[in-house]
Amino acid sequence: MADALLKLHVTPRGSRNEIIGRRGDSLCVKITAPPVEGAANEAIVKFIAGALGxxxxxxxxxxxxxxxxxxxxxxxxxxxxxxxxxG
Structure with a gap:
């Protein structure tokens, strides 16, 4: 099975972790974590993994x-x- 690629536009320090829509071919995502020492990247990976199951x-x-x-x-x-x- 082939792997998929997913383009994201990330907004750190959001009020909650959520998918807020699309911008072009990117999925727009808000993450509560700040962009410090990889915290936002780790939060993105965890959030997307959970959303995809x-x-x-x-x-x-x-x-x-x-x-x-x-x-x-x-x-x-x-x-x-x-x-x-x-979706």
């Missing part, structure tokens, strides 16, 4: 670790399945 080890940041624009790889899920689960 996969293990955290199946979600990895492949680009944008120090940016609000991130690309995640979802191991073991097809692109269509990721799109279906996230």
């Amino acid at each position: 996969v293990r955290r080890s199946q979600v990895e940041i492949v680009s944008g670790e120090k940016s609000r624009e991130k690309t995640l790889r979802i191991v073991g899920l097809a692109q269509e399945e990721v799109n279906t689960r996230l």
Whole structure:
């Protein structure tokens, strides 16, 4: 099974962890964690893994670790399945 890529636009220090919509081909996500010492990145991985119903080890940041624009790889899920689960 092919891995999926997921583009995100992340807003740290939100009031709660939530998906707020789409901007172009990116999913817009608010995360409560601040962008300090990788806290927001860890929160993103945990949140997206929970939203998709996969293990955290199946979600990895492949680009944008120090940016609000991130690309995640979802191991073991097809692109269509990721799109279906996230709506």
